[in-house]
Amino acid sequence: MSHxxxxxxxxxALLRAGNPTAAIAQIRVAPSVRDLRALEKALAAAQLSGKWANVDAAISESLQALSAPRLHRSP
Structure with missing residues (x-):
């Protein structure tokens, strides 16, 4: 079952309310790559992709950070 x-x-909703700063803060602490990909699809569906360059940059940076292999394991 998919959740x-x-x-x-x-x-x-944050972006539609005109608060891209709060949206970027949430994007930087995104729970997973899957959620970021879903956000990209939701933005495209709402025809909001490309409207805020800094939001697009935050999504891409977060995708890179979450997709990168870890250099070490914590003890």
Whole structure:
């Protein structure tokens, strides 16, 4: 059974409310790559992709950070 996250919907709501700063803060602490990909799809569906360059940059940076292999394990 698939469970869809409400996180992307909340980020889109922040952007629609005119608060890209709060959206970027949430994107930087994104729970997973899957949620970021869902956010990209939600932005495209809402025709909001590309509207905020800094939001797109935050998504791409967070995807890179979460996708990168870990250099070491914590003890």
């Amino acid at each position: 869809s996250s409400a996180w992307p919907v909340k980020i889109v």
